Amino acid sequence: MTAPSPTLAARLQRTLRQDVQSMHAYAIQPSAGFVKLDTMENPHRLPEALQRELGERLARVAINRYPAERTEDLRAALARHAGLHELGEGCALTLGNGSDEIITMLCMAADKPGACYMAPLPGFVMYEMSAKLQGVPFVGVPLTPRFELDEAAMLAAIEQHRPTLLWLACPNNPTANLWDEQVIERLVQAAPGLVVFDEAYQPFASRDAMPLMRRYPHVLVMRTMSKFGLAGVRIGYLMGAREVVAEVEKLRPPFNISVLNAEAALFALEHADEYARQAASIREQRERLASALAAMPGVTAFPSQANMILVRVPDAARTFAALKQRRILVKNVSALHPLLANCLRLTVGTPDETGQLVQALGEALKETS
Secondary structure, eight states: OOOOOHHHHHHHHHHSOHHHHTOOOOOOOOOTTSEEOSSOOOOOOOOHHHHHHHHHHHHTSOTTSOOOHHHHHHHHHHHHHHTGGGGOTTEEEEEESHHHHHHHHHHHHTOOTTOOEEEEESOOHHHHHHHHHHTOOEEEEEOOTTSOOOHHHHHHHHHHHOOSEEEEESSOTTTOOOOOHHHHHHHHHHOSSEEEEEOTTGGGOSOOSHHHHHHOTTEEEEEESIIIIITTTOOEEEEEEHHHHHHHHTTSOTTOSOHHHHHHHHHHHHTHHHHHHHHHHHHHHHHHHHHHHHTSTTOEEOOOSSSEEEEEOSOHHHHHHHHHHTTEEOEEOTTSOGGGTTEEEEEOOOHHHHHHHHHHHHHHHHHHO
């Protein structure tokens, strides 16, 4: 992109926030022609018969109209899918254009004088970014070297900073692990504000935070359909006590879920068994990949309950480059936090993609040793 003219540059300097001008846009790696294992997508497409059925259904959607009842139909379908009715009439659900929009809405809603947002680090970058864009201090509490919650440090930070929002990603991104249930519950009990469980990777995990939401009215659960298999559809949702969700709902932009996205999501939920089979395949490939990584000299693979595995290699930059030369695209996260030194994040793919990754990684490690 060319630099703005001197006149425009001066206008931008007067008009736009300096912190925004100093930021970098979210970078997306070009992936055409690569085995794409960098963004935790579900690698499976629908069977051809379901593709045709979905295409015919989308063709009948009235795209000349704003979304209306179908959005409410989707809200109800997601509530049934998540088992929200089992928690009684006191719970509700709101929709976002992906979970990113929900994070933004929550950060806007909780922006009171003296507010502070908190999360363990390393974690999802949008918690800190959204706090900063809202002008709210963000406190990141480092995990342990094995990426577990540092309970003493977390409790001390909660006591000192009194966060209005505490983000807990379960499983965590990019570390992929689930944290100790008892530690999490003690943090929930200590938190003076809202506690938001980000369950983007829930289809691949062995437990969720719904029991905590049942017991604690200040607990919210946020999920997305992206990892479910609809990353291109952009559907996120937030569940919690009706009184809390009603306040967040006020900040939801009108018609933020398109009629095409709503219809595609409803179709997916009607065929949830197909997506469950895909999730089972991904979990199976995760274990296969973990076993292969455990046999590679110099590689440390950390436990995963998501559709990715975090690995530490002797030289992340050189290994990333060597994989890229072999047309395998992963995520080099080593610069995101000191605890992630020489770490790569590997998305779990199809059986064929797992085989290609294992072979390419073995060759890359030999080449860079």
